[in-house]
Amino acid sequence: MPAEPDHALELLDISCTFRSKDERGQRYTAVAGTSLRVRAGEFVSVVGPTGCGKSTLLNVGAGLLEPSSGTVKVFGQPLSGINTRAGYMFQTEALMPWRSALANVMLGLQYRGTPDEEARVLAEQWLARVGLAGFGDRYPHELSGGMRKRTALAQVLALDPDIILMDEPFSALDVQTRQLMENEVLELWAAPSTGRRAAAGPVRNAPGAQQGRKAVLFITHDLDEAIAMSDRVVVLSAGPGTHPIGEFAIDLARPRDVAEVRTHPRFVELHSQIWNVLRDEVLKGYAQQLKKAA
Amino acid sequence: MTLRPNEGNARGWQLALLVVLLVLWHLVSRDSQVAFFLGEPIKVAGRIWSWFLPIAIGPSVLFPDGLAGRADIYLHLGVTLLETVLAFGIGTLLGLACGLWLALAPTASLILDPYIKAANSMPRVILAPIFALWFGLGIWSKVALAVTLVFFIVFFNVYQGVREVSPVVLANARMLGASRRQLLRTVYLPSATSWVFSSLHTSVGLAFVGAVVGEYLGSARGVGYLILQAEGTFDVNTVFAGIAVLTAFALVLDGLVGLIERRLMKWQPKSGETEKL
Numbered sequence: 001m002p003a004e005p006d007h008a009l010e011l012l013d014i015s016c017t018f019r020s021k022d023e024r025g026q027r028y029t030a031v032a033g034t035s036l037r038v039r040a041g042e043f044v045s046v047v048g049p050t051g052c053g054k055s056t057l058l059n060v061g062a063g064l065l066e067p068s069s070g071t072v073k074v075f076g077q078p079l080s081g082i083n084t085r086a087g088y089m090f091q092t093e094a095l096m097p098w099r100s101a102l103a104n105v106m107l108g109l110q111y112r113g114t115p116d117e118e119a120r121v122l123a124e125q126w127l128a129r130v131g132l133a134g135f136g137d138r139y140p141h142e143l144s145g146g147m148r149k150r151t152a153l154a155q156v157l158a159l160d161p162d163i164i165l166m167d168e169p170f171s172a173l174d175v176q177t178r179q180l181m182e183n184e185v186l187e188l189w190a191a192p193s194t195g196r197r198a199a200a201g202p203v204r205n206a207p208g209a210q211q212g213r214k215a216v217l218f219i220t221h222d223l224d225e226a227i228a229m230s231d232r233v234v235v236l237s238a239g240p241g242t243h244p245i246g247e248f249a250i251d252l253a254r255p256r257d258v259a260e261v262r263t264h265p266r267f268v269e270l271h272s273q274i275w276n277v278l279r280d281e282v283l284k285g286y287a288q289q290l291k292k293a294a
Numbered sequence: 295m296t297l298r299p300n301e302g303n304a305r306g307w308q309l310a311l312l313v314v315l316l317v318l319w320h321l322v323s324r325d326s327q328v329a330f331f332l333g334e335p336i337k338v339a340g341r342i343w344s345w346f347l348p349i350a351i352g353p354s355v356l357f358p359d360g361l362a363g364r365a366d367i368y369l370h371l372g373v374t375l376l377e378t379v380l381a382f383g384i385g386t387l388l389g390l391a392c393g394l395w396l397a398l399a400p401t402a403s404l405i406l407d408p409y410i411k412a413a414n415s416m417p418r419v420i421l422a423p424i425f426a427l428w429f430g431l432g433i434w435s436k437v438a439l440a441v442t443l444v445f446f447i448v449f450f451n452v453y454q455g456v457r458e459v460s461p462v463v464l465a466n467a468r469m470l471g472a473s474r475r476q477l478l479r480t481v482y483l484p485s486a487t488s489w490v491f492s493s494l495h496t497s498v499g500l501a502f503v504g505a506v507v508g509e510y511l512g513s514a515r516g517v518g519y520l521i522l523q524a525e526g527t528f529d530v531n532t533v534f535a536g537i538a539v540l541t542a543f544a545l546v547l548d549g550l551v552g553l554i555e556r557r558l559m560k561w562q563p564k565s566g567e568t569e570k571l
Contacts, residue, residue, distance in 0.1 A: 062469060064465055064468065064469070082468055082469065082471075083469075084471060086469070087469065088465070088466065088469040090462050090465070090466060092462050093460075093462065093463075094462045094463055094465070094466035095463075095466075096463055096467075096480070096481070096484070097561055097562075098484045098485075098487075098488070098561045099484075099561070100561075107467070107470055107480065108470035108471055111467075111470055111471040111472045111473070111476050111480075112471050139560075139561040141561070141562075155466075155470070159470065159471070
């Protein structure tokens with residue numbers, strides 16, 4: 001048996017420089033020399049001021065964006081093209097408005113060649129698990145914002161990815177719905193994998209995926225959310241040239257309730273520690289935005 | 295029930311307006327000088343009757359000469375509708391295929407851009423004589439003319455539709471593992487379809503225009519041909535009858551497109567309307 005690489009996702013010395021479309025020669029370095037590792041089954045949050053390049057980093061990990069320099073490794077293998085072992089939950093609406101909720105959840109399974117009947121059964125199970133049983137025939141515009149996020153979550157989880165990338169997935173939701181969703185994501189994450197492996201074909205039996213828990217890379221600007229949910233919080237500096245400036249292990253006991261854990265003394269302690277690092281960056285980021293707007 | 299126009303009795307008011315216009319037309323055409331140019335609504339109605347119904351009517355107050363029941367328009371109408379439907383189908387499919395291809399092939403669209411603009415700005419009705427030369431006086435020269443009208447409308451809408459696919463939906467499909475073909479089938483095509491449907495109402499009208507204009511410029515069958523014949527003998531009533539028939543059938547075609555659109559586009563949110571009390 002080969003030695004299991006214990007990192008699910010490794011971003012090594014990543015830099016991303018964008019060329020301006022209007023002015024030639026105008027360059028913007030969003031991310032500079034950033035390394036980030038996520039172990040298999042680990043929940044890692046990345047926080048940083050707005051516009052600091054968090055999403056850029058996530059897109060690099062997803063294979064949607066090729067970095068200017070640096071390498072991405074997925075379970076020890078260098079990544080080229082789309083990261084097929086990752087599921088991505090987007091910040092904005094990513095459901096197809098012309099497909100019903102059920103058809104949206106079936107989409108990824110159909111892309112991978114699962115027969116329609118089997119895909120339908122699996123999609124219905126996943127819709128039920130995110131609390132949307134009986135809503136399968138609704139179109140996205142007939143669902144509330146929270147229900148659409150649940151559908152998107154089911155769409156990602158139905159493929160049983162080993163890595164989940166989340167880009168501020170709940171930032172558009174109201175506070176109550178948000179806490180509800182955060183708890184549900186934690187519950188689904190902690191639950192053992194549903195044994196869909198057999199159906200998914202040989203690719204799935206790749207090394208490093210046996211633990212059941214998925215690796216999660218969670219992007220957020222909300223420090224409370226980051227601490228309440230993750231095993232580790234990484235703080236990024238303000239752009240341009242974003243890089244990690246702090247890393248904190250969150251040693252709060254699981255299972256957690258995101259609302260209750262906020263009053264825990266250790267939570268408060270961690271929050272003030274991280275906020276001390278983050279505050280200066282937020283101010284810096286804000287000053288830059290003012291300068292850009294002026 | 296009040297008589298003030300509102301949504302409930304709009305149909306009644308619309309009919310009333312039609313009646314008023316017809317009565318006005320009738321009164322004006324009592325004068326035989328005016329009738330020569332404007333026709334007479336009763337004679338127009340009589341002409342439509344004998345076109346469609348095989349029932350002859352003897353002399354009466356309205357029709358002193360009686361009405362012949364010839365029922366002879368069906369061949370002409372059938373030809374015109376066949377041309378319209380063929381042109382509509384071919385033009386839409388071609389527009390869809392070319393629109394998808396050019397929107398997804400940036401190099402080709404870069405090179406072909408000025409040619410497409412030129413072809414679109416050209417007054418294409420003038421192609422009718424050339425098509426008559428190429429395809430003869432049968433239905434295909436009319437179909438070709440109408441296809442050139444339909445094609446560009448659908449083409450530009452599809453092109454736009456593909457260009458405006460939400461980048462997030464696209465990225466999501468790629469992350470879910472879509473191949474290029476699957477992207478085309480599940481993202482680009484449905485997204486372009488909604489744009490195509492918004493253009494189909496215009497293009498079905500233009501398909502009709504193309505067919506009739508083609509017939510008008512040279513043919514042996516079709517409603518356009520009937521109108522041309524009637525003009526040749528200063529038979530204004532028949533010209534108006536032809537116009538009325540064409541208008542009615544254009545409305546029917548438009549209604550059919552609307553029906554299909556409602557069936558296929560049920561995923562689109564209806565615009566939020568508040569009920570007025």
